[in-house]
Amino acid sequence: xxxxxxxxxxxxxxxxxxxxxxxxxxxxxxxxxxxxxxxxxxxxxxxxxxxxxxxxxxxxxxxxxxxxxxxxxxxxxxxxxxxxxxxxxxxxxxxxxxxxxxxxxxxxxxxxxxxxxxxxxxxxxxxxxxxxxxxxxxxxxxxxxxxxxxxxxxxxxxxxxxxxxxxxxxxxxxxxxxxxxxxxxxxxxxxxxxxxxxxxxxxxxxxxxxxxxxxxxxxxxxxxxxxxxxxxxxxxxxxxxxxxxxxxxx
Numbered sequence: 482x483x484x485x486x487x488x489x490x491x492x493x494x495x496x497x498x499x500x501x502x503x504x505x506x507x508x509x510x511x512x513x514x515x516x517x518x519x520x521x522x523x524x525x526x527x528x529x530x531x532x533x534x535x536x537x538x539x540x541x542x543x544x545x546x547x548x549x550x551x552x553x554x555x556x557x558x559x560x561x562x563x564x565x566x567x568x569x570x571x572x573x574x575x576x577x578x579x580x581x582x583x584x585x586x587x588x589x590x591x592x593x594x595x596x597x598x599x600x601x602x603x604x605x606x607x608x609x610x611x612x613x614x615x616x617x618x619x620x621x622x623x624x625x626x627x628x629x630x631x632x633x634x635x636x637x638x639x640x641x642x643x644x645x646x647x648x649x650x651x652x653x654x655x656x657x658x659x660x661x662x663x664x665x666x667x668x669x670x671x672x673x674x675x676x677x678x679x680x681x682x683x684x685x686x687x688x689x690x691x692x693x694x695x696x697x698x699x700x701x702x703x704x705x706x707x708x709x710x711x712x713x714x715x716x717x718x719x720x721x722x723x724x725x726x727x728x729x730x731x
Contacts, residue, residue: 482565487648487679488530488553493562495523495548495703522548524703525562532647535680537694537711539718544700546683550574550650553681568647568679571597573638582626586617586636589625593640607643614669615639616662635662642669648679687715 482489499518500506508514523545530536538546551557552564554572579596580589590611594604612621615635617628625633642649651670674680674693682693690697690711697714699707707717 482529483531485532486529486565487532487534487567488681489563489565490526490528490549490552491563493523493526493552493559493564494521495545495552495557495559496521521703523552523559526700526703526705527562528698528705528708530679530681532679533677534696535674535682535694537690537697537714538681538683538700539685539690539697539714540700540706541722543702545703546700547652548703549700550652550681550683553648554650566648569597569644570648570650571641571644571646572650572652573641574650574652580625580633580637583624585624586615586621586628587612589636590640593637594644597644599644607645610643611636611639614643614665638666642666642673646673646678648681649673651680651682651684687719690715 497520498509498514499520500509500514505514509517520543526545526549538549540546548557550572551574552559553566554570554574555566579593581592584592587608590608591601591604615621615638617632617636620628620632625636628636649670670680670693680693682690684690694711696709697707697711698705699714699718701721706721707714
């Protein structure tokens with residue numbers, strides 16, 4: 482592994498057991514299920530990402546994209562293989578996860594900061610930047626339970642893009658809110674990329690992947706099919722989809 486590698490996956494595999502219902506899932510905590518139905522979300526996935534790279538992750542639903550991102554953010558762990566992530570990771574995934582509804586927006590900035598492992602002094606340093614970016618006005622000092630879903634998303638987005646991450650993980654929705662705020666979000670992500678932050682971007686939108694990422698990893702059923710220039714990755718992906726359509730017509 483080279484010294485400028487910031488993310489490395491080596492032969493990473495992850496299998497999930499599929500349960501019929503919550504009752505079966507609870508029962509499995511005490512009794513190991515016999516011959517359970519499983520889904521191999523990732524199958525011996527290997528790649529390296531250099532510091533400062535912007536890499537797209539493409540593929541159909543169920544390809545393993547979300548599992549890959551969850552492993553980078555430390556939410557999920559592999560059954561096999563090795564994962565290396567060097568630096569602070571911010572994730573634009575479940576933006577409102579970790580918020581306490583009874584705490585104010587300002588208090589939740591600190592709560593989210595603690596969850597991300599930030600020090601009090603650093604959170605205080607970036608607090609006003611987050612508040613200014615979120616554009617919540619006096620609501621910043623009101624309980625989050627009084628917020629609309631859009632307001633909560635704004636606050637979550639503002640926190641994650643203002644902590645100066647080493648790695649920014651973006652899943653599909655680049656922006657939240659009205660047209661003006663969406664543009665502000667997209668501009669902020671461009672600034673983060675230009676500042677040299679490593680970005681992993683998952684999207685079904687080919688134009689946005691091409692705009693943001695010179696390189697793309699194409700996953701299919703948990704396996705890396707192609708890893709290289711984005712134009713070529715999208716071509717391989719589109720060729721497969723066209724071939725699938727042609728098969729259905731026969």
